[in-house]
Amino acid sequence: MKLGRVIGTVVATVKAEGMDGLKLLVVRPLTADLRDDGEPFVATDASAQAGPGALVTYEASREAALLHAPRFIPVDHAIVGIVDQHHYEGGEP
C-alpha cells in the first residue's frame, strides 16, 4: 500500500461489465512524509467512504482487484482506507 490524497471524482456512465456502482476517485500519490509524488491516477474506492480531500491508503496491481472480491473486476488501483492518523519520523538511518 501507499499513501495518496483524493483530489477529485470521476463519473463514467459507460463502464466495463462488473464495474457498475463503483465510485471512481482521482488520487494524487504521496511520499511517506506526504509530499506530492508523481501524477494523479484514477482509483476505485474499496473503503466505500472516501471523498475529495481525504488522505488515503491505496493498493495497486492485482491486489486492487482483490479488494473488490467476490467481484473480480478490471481495476489497477483501489483505495483501501481513510487515514485518521499518520505518524512519521524519517531521520536518515
Added chain:
Amino acid sequence: MILGKVCGTVVSTVEHPFYDGRKQLIVRATLPDGSFDGEKYVIAVDLVGAGVGETVLVEDEGTSARQLTGTAPSGPIRSVILGIVDEVACSG
C-alpha cells in the same frame, strides 16, 4: 524481499474490512549500507511486532503475502513485514 526502516504508522478507522486489526507501518526502503533508497516506501502489514526505528525485511509480493497471512487465494494484501533485521553484513 527488501530491506527497510520503519519510519511511521498509519491508523485508519474506515477501511476495507480485511485490514481491521492489522497493524500498518510505513517502511522506507534502504540499501544494504543503511541509507534510504530514494523516496521508495511501502505501507506494510506487520507480522512480527516491529516498531518505529527498526530495520526490517519486507516482502512486497501478493502471493507470498497471502501465504504468510493464511489468506490465499483471495486476500487483498501485497506487502508484509516478515522479519526484524539484527545485522546486515555486505561487502561490495
